[in-house]
Amino acid sequence: MAVKPTWITVRSRRLPFSFRLDRRVLPVALLLTAFTLTALVVSINYGQYNMSLLDVVQTLLGTNTAHPDYRNFALVVHTFRLPRILVAFLVGAALAAAGTIMQGITRNPLADPYLLGVSGGASLVAVAVIVWLDDVPLSILPFAAFAGGLIEAFAIYLLAWRAGSSTPIRLILIGIGLSSVVAALTTIMLLFGNINDVQQAYIWLTGSVYGRTWEHVRALGGWLLVFMPLAFVLARGLNMLNLGDEPAKGLGMRVERGRGVLLLISVALTAAAVAVSGTIGFVGLVAPHITRRLVGPSHEGLLPISALFGGALVVTADLIGRVVVAPSELPVGIVTAMIGAPYFAFLLIRSRNHA
Amino acid sequence: MTTQAHTVSRNTARILGSRALLLPGLLICAALLVVCLLWSITLGAADITPDVVYEALFAFDETNFDHLIIQTVRLPRVLAGMIVGAALAVAGAVMQGVTRNPLADSGILGINSGAAFAVVVAVYLLGAPSLSTYALFGFIGAGIAAILVYTLGSVGRGGATPLRLTLAGVILSAFVTSFTTAILIFDQETLDQIRFWTAGSLAGREMDLVMQTAPYMLIGLAGAFILSRQITTLSLGDDVAKGLGQNTGWIKLLAAGLVVLLAGGAVALAGPIGFVGLVVPHVVRFFVGVDYRWIIPYAAVLGAILVTLADVGSRVLIRPQELPVGIVMAFVGAPFFIALARWKVKH
Amino acid sequence: MTQLNTRDLTLSYDDACIIDSLDLSIRIGEITALVGANGCGKSTLLRGISRLLKPRAGHVILDGQDIWKLPAKTLAQQLGILPQSPVAPEGLTVHELVAQGRYPHQGWLQQWSAEDERIAHEAMALANVSEYADRPVDTLSGGQRQRAWIAMTLAQDSAIILLDEPTTFLDLAYQIEVLDLLHDLNTQRGKTIVMVLHDLNHACRYADTVIAVKDGGVAAHGAPDQVVTESMVREVFGIDCRIIPDPLTGTPLIVPCGRGGKRLASAQSHSQIDTFVHSPVFALMEA
Numbered sequence: 001m002a003v004k005p006t007w008i009t010v011r012s013r014r015l016p017f018s019f020r021l022d023r024r025v026l027p028v029a030l031l032l033t034a035f036t037l038t039a040l041v042v043s044i045n046y047g048q049y050n051m052s053l054l055d056v057v058q059t060l061l062g063t064n065t066a067h068p069d070y071r072n073f074a075l076v077v078h079t080f081r082l083p084r085i086l087v088a089f090l091v092g093a094a095l096a097a098a099g100t101i102m103q104g105i106t107r108n109p110l111a112d113p114y115l116l117g118v119s120g121g122a123s124l125v126a127v128a129v130i131v132w133l134d135d136v137p138l139s140i141l142p143f144a145a146f147a148g149g150l151i152e153a154f155a156i157y158l159l160a161w162r163a164g165s166s167t168p169i170r171l172i173l174i175g176i177g178l179s180s181v182v183a184a185l186t187t188i189m190l191l192f193g194n195i196n197d198v199q200q201a202y203i204w205l206t207g208s209v210y211g212r213t214w215e216h217v218r219a220l221g222g223w224l225l226v227f228m229p230l231a232f233v234l235a236r237g238l239n240m241l242n243l244g245d246e247p248a249k250g251l252g253m254r255v256e257r258g259r260g261v262l263l264l265i266s267v268a269l270t271a272a273a274v275a276v277s278g279t280i281g282f283v284g285l286v287a288p289h290i291t292r293r294l295v296g297p298s299h300e301g302l303l304p305i306s307a308l309f310g311g312a313l314v315v316t317a318d319l320i321g322r323v324v325v326a327p328s329e330l331p332v333g334i335v336t337a338m339i340g341a342p343y344f345a346f347l348l349i350r351s352r353n354h355a
Numbered sequence: 356m357t358t359q360a361h362t363v364s365r366n367t368a369r370i371l372g373s374r375a376l377l378l379p380g381l382l383i384c385a386a387l388l389v390v391c392l393l394w395s396i397t398l399g400a401a402d403i404t405p406d407v408v409y410e411a412l413f414a415f416d417e418t419n420f421d422h423l424i425i426q427t428v429r430l431p432r433v434l435a436g437m438i439v440g441a442a443l444a445v446a447g448a449v450m451q452g453v454t455r456n457p458l459a460d461s462g463i464l465g466i467n468s469g470a471a472f473a474v475v476v477a478v479y480l481l482g483a484p485s486l487s488t489y490a491l492f493g494f495i496g497a498g499i500a501a502i503l504v505y506t507l508g509s510v511g512r513g514g515a516t517p518l519r520l521t522l523a524g525v526i527l528s529a530f531v532t533s534f535t536t537a538i539l540i541f542d543q544e545t546l547d548q549i550r551f552w553t554a555g556s557l558a559g560r561e562m563d564l565v566m567q568t569a570p571y572m573l574i575g576l577a578g579a580f581i582l583s584r585q586i587t588t589l590s591l592g593d594d595v596a597k598g599l600g601q602n603t604g605w606i607k608l609l610a611a612g613l614v615v616l617l618a619g620g621a622v623a624l625a626g627p628i629g630f631v632g633l634v635v636p637h638v639v640r641f642f643v644g645v646d647y648r649w650i651i652p653y654a655a656v657l658g659a660i661l662v663t664l665a666d667v668g669s670r671v672l673i674r675p676q677e678l679p680v681g682i683v684m685a686f687v688g689a690p691f692f693i694a695l696a697r698w699k700v701k702h
Numbered sequence: 703m704t705q706l707n708t709r710d711l712t713l714s715y716d717d718a719c720i721i722d723s724l725d726l727s728i729r730i731g732e733i734t735a736l737v738g739a740n741g742c743g744k745s746t747l748l749r750g751i752s753r754l755l756k757p758r759a760g761h762v763i764l765d766g767q768d769i770w771k772l773p774a775k776t777l778a779q780q781l782g783i784l785p786q787s788p789v790a791p792e793g794l795t796v797h798e799l800v801a802q803g804r805y806p807h808q809g810w811l812q813q814w815s816a817e818d819e820r821i822a823h824e825a826m827a828l829a830n831v832s833e834y835a836d837r838p839v840d841t842l843s844g845g846q847r848q849r850a851w852i853a854m855t856l857a858q859d860s861a862i863i864l865l866d867e868p869t870t871f872l873d874l875a876y877q878i879e880v881l882d883l884l885h886d887l888n889t890q891r892g893k894t895i896v897m898v899l900h901d902l903n904h905a906c907r908y909a910d911t912v913i914a915v916k917d918g919g920v921a922a923h924g925a926p927d928q929v930v931t932e933s934m935v936r937e938v939f940g941i942d943c944r945i946i947p948d949p950l951t952g953t954p955l956i957v958p959c960g961r962g963g964k965r966l967a968s969a970q971s972h973s974q975i976d977t978f979v980h981s982p983v984f985a986l987m988e989a
Contacts, residue, residue, distance in 0.1 A: 176463065251782075
């Protein structure tokens with residue numbers, strides 16, 4: 001009896017090359033891309049300087065150089081708005097991908113990319129820089145935060161390593177423990193620092209893309225260009241890990257090595273995102289959840305679509321943050337937190353029918 | 356994880372072997388508590404000798420400056436520490452018993468953050484509210500957080516497993532903290548007023564506030580003790596408890612109510628202090644076994660001792676400045692938690 | 703593919719030594735059942751034969767090669783294992799689960815060849831789960847779910863299949879279904895099956911070789927009708943029994959000694975009294 005698969009297969013006749021992708025992936029990808037581009041244009045359009053949507057599109061495409069206001073358009077679009085929105089997209093993509101990896105590795109739908117303490121370590125260092133160092137330029141902030149995040153993640157991994165393995169449960173629990181200590185240290189600095197510095201630190205902590213420039217785009221983009229494809233290639237390993245350590249080993253996967261590499265990628269992605277825009281919450285948690293409903297649990301499709309979704313999510317959240325309390329701005333981290341709540345309420349309602 | 360909790364208590368032999376030692380043990384601990392309390396009163400920005408303390412307590416002289424300090428500043432603070440420690444430890448013990456999760460405490464399960472958020476909202480909306488409003492908001496916040504965590508942790512197959520509850524608590528904490536931070540970003544005044552409090556602190560706790568919040572916690576403590584036999588039964592497992600004729604639904608509800616009274620009251624008085632509810636029940640179970648009729652009183656006394664000592668640390672470590680007691684607790688509790696996770700969790 | 707054996711195999715968890723210096727030989731092309739009391743080490747032994755548990759000392763040799771020296775994927779192509787009570791991720795369909803079984807044969811570039819597809823289909827047909835192919839594994843019944851996992855192991859296309867308690871927690875009908883499937887795989891496809899069973903009668907009925915494990919060592923090893931004796935059962939399981947030939951298959955059927963059967967016993971004595979009362983002897987007595 002022939003079984004019709006739920007995926008499409010791409011196979012080359014001459015070269016030994018083939019892969020399969022869930023049927024839903026391509027249509028969802030196209031839809032999300034269209035949505036993201038629209039959100040991008042609308043977001044660029046919104047702001048104190050008035051431009052029409054058509055102007056925005058033309059400026060992006062470079063087709064209106066003859067327009068009398070072109071120099072202003074270009075300034076607003078290319079210097080102020082586009083970079084921050086691109087940063088928002090990249091950060092969202094990185095966090096969503098990292099979250100998908102963490103949920104796959106821990107086999108737990110409540111895992112998020114900050115489980116391994118990256119946000120704690122990054123925050124500690126960032127707050128230290130903001131509160132203690134007076135004359136140091138803020139451009140070192142991303143690097144410092146990045147280093148801090150990596151250090152804490154490694155500390156947690158090492159602490160969880162025992163008798164040749166680091167099981168997901170130990171990682172999670174030790175992550176919680178160490179994060180508490182780091183949070184306590186951060187709090188000390190917030191308590192004894194100058195109130196203005198502290199307020200600035202709080203803004204960084206909530207996560208924001210305000211004032212992000214092309215420097216950030218280039219740095220983050222370059223980093224993602226290395227780690228995202230790596231993650232996509234290792235997606236099948238996530239499928240294996242998701243079955244359980246023992247079935248995966250039985251199928252010939254090197255579980256510890258695979259998990260270690262995937263954790264490394266997740267940490268790298270998260271640290272970069274946090275370094276650039278602070279600790280934006282819920283994207284890494286919610287994006288994989290929703291994407292799983294859209295394209296199924298196979299990570300070949302789940303990982304890239306989740307990244308796409310996360311990017312779209314943060315771009316939209318940023319737009320909302322700018323609209324809701326205009327002319328002031330709600331940091332994007334707060335908006336994502338507020339989106340997280342109704343989503344979980346929705347989850348609750350649905351699960352009562354299932355349970 | 357049920358088997359794990361039981362393995363933890365089975366593998367660790369009951370140190371106070373025979374039941375006969377339990378009551379004397381408790382009395383000795385209570386005596387220890389009194390000693391710690393008195394010692395704590397003597398310490399501070401300026402140390403006061405024990406005989407002056409004795410005088411201040413029993414032969415109070417209004418004109419003596421030291422006596423005044425003791426009565427208005429130190430005594431309330433020490434009493435606050437004692438009752439907060441007892442309340443948090445017992446709340447943790449109750450949570451661990453009812454959820455059969457050895458890693459539960461009010462900080463991890465997000466209840467502290469919920470209560471803290473509610474209090475921050477109160478300060479933001481009402482300026483500096485009255486003392487009973489503090490307490491009221493603390494309870495509301497704790498109650499809502501408790502409900503949310505339990506529901507969130509029950510999502511999906513398998514119901515509220517210990518790991519799910521822990522993660523649900525972490526999520527709720529993060530979520531609520533972001534709102535708290537939002538308010539603090541936009542209102543520098545509230546921020547300034549509240550930042551010390553959000554770290555968990557006993558500084559400046561006046562006798563009035565202690566008196567306002569203490570009754571709730573005392574009721575919670577009494578209730579926990581009354582319910583202790585039922586909690587022991589429940590800690591054997593839902594099915595076992597039902598089989599023994601217990602109405603588990605009501606007991607869980609009552610227990611949740613007690614946790615709200617205890618944790619909410621503690622947060623209202625001293626801000627969110629974590630780890631007490633985690634560390635103390637573990638240590639107590641190690642010495643006393645699995646009978647909650649003994650675990651709860653011991654937890655109350657040991658919790659009081661722990662917070663009192665932490666408060667001493669907070670006043671003495673960076674003299675003459677003060678470190679919030681919640682931070683000292685984090686430095687003590689977190690390594691314990693990490694060691695527990697590393698050595699006791701197999702897979 | 704001729705040999706699977708252990709040499710001096712020592713397996714332990716933390717400091718507790720479960721299996722000590724064991725030499726064992728598994729016959730290829732047969733069904734072997736590992737039996738024993740709870741905690742005797744049979745599951746540990748099975749996991750030690752696969753690569754799930756690293757031996758403290760000793761070797762597991764497959765075709766002359768130490769399995770720990772082989773690349774993981776190469777070993778997986780020859781030896782498959784189905785662990786106890788596996789849990790499928792939420793929403794994963796049967797077809798997707800079975801497809802995962804092809805992992806040892808795939809690479810970075812060749813992720814889903816025509817061969818993979820054919821074998822996956824065949825595996826589902828063999829395990830009789832084709833009709834559930836598009837349903838999520840977690841919506842199936844116990845028996846169906848177990849068959850889906852077996853289909854995944856089949857897709858692995860290994861000559862040897864290890865199963866850790868494949869019938870525990872299943873209804874009787876499903877237990878027989880799974881055992882019949884394994885029987886067919888052995889007789890029709892030549893697969894070598896090594897399984898841990900907790901039901902001794904099933905082991906006797908389906909296995910060519912029974913290995914009884916006690917206290918980390920082998921208490922009996924051989925054909926069921928030869929090694930499953932009343933004294934072996936007493937030694938390994940700690941219970942007295944009577945062994946009779948199974949009325950359907952002729953293999954040993956273990957009937958444990960104990961109480962029970964009181965309904966039949968009293969009915970018997972009632973009918974005895976009845977017969978006596980109506981007997982001429984009684985009539986004579988009354989008179």
